Amino acid sequence: MSQTTHTDDPGFSTKGAYVTGGAEFTRDTNYIEDRITRDGAPGRNGEPGWPVEPGRYRLIAARACPWANRTVIVRRLLGLEDVISLGQPGPTHDARSWTFDLDPDRKDPVLGIERIQDAYFRRFPGYPRGITVPAIVDVPTGQVVTNNFPQITLDFSTEWAQYHRPGAPELYPEHLREEMDAVNKRVFTEVNNGVYRCGFAGSQEAYDAAYDRLWTALDWLEERLGGQRYLVGDTITEADVRLFTTLARFDAVYHGHFKCNRQKLSEMPVLWAYARDLFQTPGFGDTTDFVQIKQHYYIVHEDINPTGVVPRGPELGNWLSAHGREALGGRPFGDGTPPGPVRPGEEVTPGHGAA
Secondary structure: OOOOOOOOOOOOOOOOOOOOOHHHHHOOOOOOOEEEEEEOOOOOOOOOEEEEEOEEEEEEEOOOOOHHHHHHHHHHOOOOOOEEEOOOOOOEEEOOOOOOOOHHHHHHOOOOOEEOHHHHHHHOOOOOOOOOOOEEEEOOOOEEOOOOOHHHHHHHHHHHHHHHHOOOOOOOOOOHHHHHHHHHHHHHHHHHHHHHHHHHHOOOHHHHHHHHHHHHHHHHHHHHOOOOOOOOOOOOHHHHHHHHHHHHHHHHHOOOOOOOOOHHHHHHHHHHHHHHHOOOOOOHEEEEEEEEHHHHHHHHHOOOOOOOOOOOOOOOOHOOOOOOHHHHHOOOOOOOOOOOOOOOOOOOOOOOOOO
16 A cells, blocks of 8 residues: 555656655555445535446555555455455555556556556546546546555445455454454554654654554464454454464564564564464465565665565464464354355466465
8 A cells, every 4th residue: 555656757667755854654544435335325524426346446556565465355255256356466665656567567457457556547547646546447437446445445344345255254243343443443554654653753762752653562462362363353354364464464564674673573483473364265375475575676666675685584374373363262254155266367476375
């Protein structure tokens, strides 16, 4: 979800600046708040209504981005592959936009565009905010519908329910929503975004404060998950998806690149076992591309890593080691079943995972 800006200079190649000297990092959370709903009714604030319609929308989600990775995991767990297509930009972008540089002719094969920026501009010419992923695009018009990543996954669970696969898990159960919303809020502010506050801190004081907040939250999670297999309830939920994508990137990126280095994830016994438990669950590890993750952060963040050198480590085979979390009970998919094989064409590139 890196916040890219745009420019009309065709020679512009700078990846973008992420650190403001002397200041703490503040994420722009003003997204396009349109929603795709069962009845297609306008939003509470007058946003256009978009109806649920199989085949109409395309999810644009880079494998490298943790916020986009969430949507890919949820789409797979719920079995929405046949009703919402997937476009995947490459791991890097410039200051204008994510690009489809891995596709033939460097264009998305469905939308026919080189940059996700084009879908934003078709709806909002000169769109002034961040050109982010994940984004959902209306295929008939080529216009972006929404980039509001927290709502996208919740709507996959609720508004698209009639198209879930048989045996799909209940990722946002009504009886757990109050607790889950509170947990998700803390995880977002202190962990998901907390690593960025460390990495993009513009002063020692801002970094120190962000570091302390992050590790306070990670210690809380270490304690919470010591007695329960999943974050909220006894099955995998939206809360686990949201935490997982940060944990998966922790040792590969955040520990060193973002200076979140009190400990590695692999040195926190509970969180490390929890992360491996999820990674080895269909839908999680099979959507995680460590090569693209490292390429994104170490190449794009020029002001943090000006050489663009991408580290070769860490070793990944330990992601597949025994975790022992079954002893805590819990049922990964509740009364449902795991998803089937990854859809052809959506597999993680061989050698990019932990196998």
